[in-house]
Amino acid sequence: MSDRITEKLQRLQEQMLAGTVSRRDFLRYATMMGVTVGAAEALASCAPKPAPTAVPPTKVPPTAAPPTAVAPTAVAPTAPPPAAEKKPLAGHMIRYNPQLCTGCSVCAFACADKWMTKYFPEEAKDTINLEFSRIRPMRFQWVDILQNCQYCTLMEWAEGSNKAPCQQVCPQEAIQVVPEGQGEPTFTGYGYMTVDRDLCTGLDLCGRCLEICEDQFGSGISFDPIEKKAQICSRCGGLPACVDACPEPGALMFAPLQTNGRYWANTPSAMAEMLFMKIYQKRRTV
Ligand code: SF4
Ligand code: SF4
Ligand code: SF4
Incomplete structure (x- = not known):
């Protein structure tokens, strides 16, 4: 698969995650780019998961593991910023x-x-x-x-x-x-x-x-x-x-x-x- 198609697929995955592209559209566009249906479905299901919702401090159980137990490198994936709204062009x-x-x-x-x-x-x-x-x-x-x-x-x-x-x-x-x-x-x-x-x-x-x-x-x-x-x-x-x-x-x-x-x-x-x-x-x- 060419770098350009891989890049396009990654962008589509991010858009699906952000909710701007539906799963149906993701599958359709991926198959149009030559990805098999099975592979497209696998890609759709392994799209990066949204960042976990922050739990309000009052709901944190007091028995939480000590801070040292938390993996310092775990960075929640950040959803991409919404695409800039496009304006229709006349002429x-x-x-x-x-x-x-x-x-x-x-x-x-x-x-x-x-x-x-x-x-x-x-x-x-x-x-x-x-x-x-x-x-x-x-x-x-x-x-x-x-x-x-x-x-x-x-x-x-x-x-x-x-x-x-x-x-x-x-x-x-x-x-x-x-x-x-x-x-x-x-x-x-x-x-x-x-x-x-x-x-x-x-x-x-x-x-x-x-x-x-x-x-x-x-x-x-x-x-x-x-x-x-x-x-x-x-x-x-x-x-x-x-x-x-x-x-x-x-x-x-x-x-x-x-x-x-x-x-x-x-x-x-x-x-x-x-x-x-x-x-x-x-x-x-x-
Ligand atoms: S611009 Fe014309 S050809 Fe392109 S999607 Fe719209 S109607 Fe179809
Ligand atoms: S006649 Fe000219 S304007 Fe009409 S459909 Fe054909 S190309 Fe378009
Ligand atoms: S020329 Fe006839 S087929 Fe074409 S848009 Fe007009 S009515 Fe329809």
Whole structure:
């Protein structure tokens, strides 16, 4: 097991101890990192125990052993301080670095788990269906590519609208931007898009948002496997769960928005450069 995974597991154990990560989540994340179910359960049960609660002086039995009997080196484990509260960020986008992404799919599991639990909590008790994910790592020949809505927009001066193409073609106005101050913390809001599931008529009856997105070589729209309603990355309202879950530092980032053409925020030459470096381990240009 790599040092990085060991470190991540230790952090998860500490978070479980501090109560910020449930045992179920610990097991799920550990198995996603390649730990077997048996080993993950063993790790969950051997997490450092919380420091014993101090006994008030009045309750100390008078017959306590003499001080010399107490092992001087016994130091109670201290629970880590609670993680600093993260603030949602407006105007950011999901970016990935193909040189660092290993294609492990932890981001997709985190996203699918989050949304499946929200909309289909009963089904989510037993399984995580990756079709609920709004981010999809794909192996393209030798390279791992992350598919995720890039928040492209039409050009007001040329096309008469600055909406996203998918938003523009939706006959139900189901694709909406949820402004800052509205929405649901950690799910929607902060100026990011979402699909109103009550308005969306679904893939079997419509699917126009998917068609227009794919027309532009994007792959930002998917459909949930149960009701077949459209799904789009809402940036988790500025607190992306996929970025938090990624075990590879720097592979997945929540970066200030860059607009550069219709689709990917990286220029085609920058993308080509990154992919070249990943495949050949050297720079394409000098
Ligand atoms: S057309 Fe595709 S990439 Fe563009 S905003 Fe819509 S889903 Fe995202
Ligand atoms: S599938 Fe739903 S979100 Fe997509 S265009 Fe049709 S109604 Fe709108
Ligand atoms: S930001 Fe949220 S909705 Fe978007 S891909 Fe990541 S976890 Fe899924």
